[in-house]
Amino acid sequence: MLLEVNNLNTYYGESHVLQDMSVAVEDGEIVALLGRNGMGKTTTLKSIVGLVKPKSGTVIYQGKDVTGFPPYKVVREGIGYVPEDRRIFPNLSVLENLKMGVKHGEAAKTATRNIWDFERIFRHFPFMKARTHQKGALLSGGEQQMLAIGRTLMGNPDLLLVDEPTEGLAPVTVKEVRDILEEINKAGVSILLVEHNLKVAMSLANRVYLMGKAHLGFSGTIEELEAQPDIRSKYLEV
Template structure:
């Protein structure tokens, strides 16, 4: 049996009177890309925020590398190499590309040292050559696709074992979406990063993922391999624009 790097057990969460998560259960095994699918408002971003410590579950437990992190502060979770790339990218717009990358290494820079961080930046530039070309450019002046690459690259500088990606293709042109998701696949294959991916482009995300879960109204309602979900009648009708007769 493969190692479960993440296990979400019976997690519930409410925004005041609104039940956003209702007994959510799923897991991610080390080395996987797992897609979390669902319509807007299904609870996908909320569960990521519960995992990364930005929100606290009202019920349930979240285990990361067999440790319950459901009450651990977000900055301590980052130190454990569980890193989230938020929706809308949120790069530091008035800082250069290179300084954004250095900030990604902030939590471990004293332990790691400047020489190794410089090597990490060189590896990131190998993965995202356009960022090396723009390294002195301010983050806010990059295109949407380049900002998304910078947000992912900054997360890579934090040395993630598990990377949470929230809608990396949001607002991007289809060709750029394909490019960004290929970078995610390369991160998984070449850097050994385990990925939990929320992505509005269901077909594209399932093509790079190993497995997937479907959320609806704060609960997991379906799970399966990527191939099974791509061929699932309900998934096709709900997300892929196919009507099955």
């Protein structure tokens, strides 16, 4: 197992937002984490990368216990995180944004299997090559999303956590982002995907987790989910 998250309990103050939350990703998989707004999907990703500290439970990455590690150490292990708000640097160029994802010093020494350089990024994201000097602020929403993904890839992750990558994008751009995630996965990067677009999630993932309020409601394959329409209406907007 590449990532094993077991029984996380995470709080914001008194509010118990993850209750025994567990997810796992096998090497090579795309796994979708779905559920209505406010259920705890983002908090699950943040608990994995160390942006919030779970009170109990474990995060095991490639057999190593990384629970409670600060984000820079989790990232050093080979996990990449693309946050919901993308965090593109608006005043930096495309190239400079990509450079921000490069690891230096000790952090660069991790033995991940997926090594990226500008040439490889440009092969997957041709628009970036044509616009290396354009400022981040001038990119469209879809291009900013792809730049956020590209920048994270520059850190050579073996596992990518992606939070709502298609949110707010026009349908044609949704498909572009969807296709790039599939391409990156085929290139060797495993993905844990939080997504509100069920069609996108079902077309990409081999397995799905559905979150109810603060806890796991369902886990199974796409086929198992398709066979149970009642589960879908219970945990998802329909």
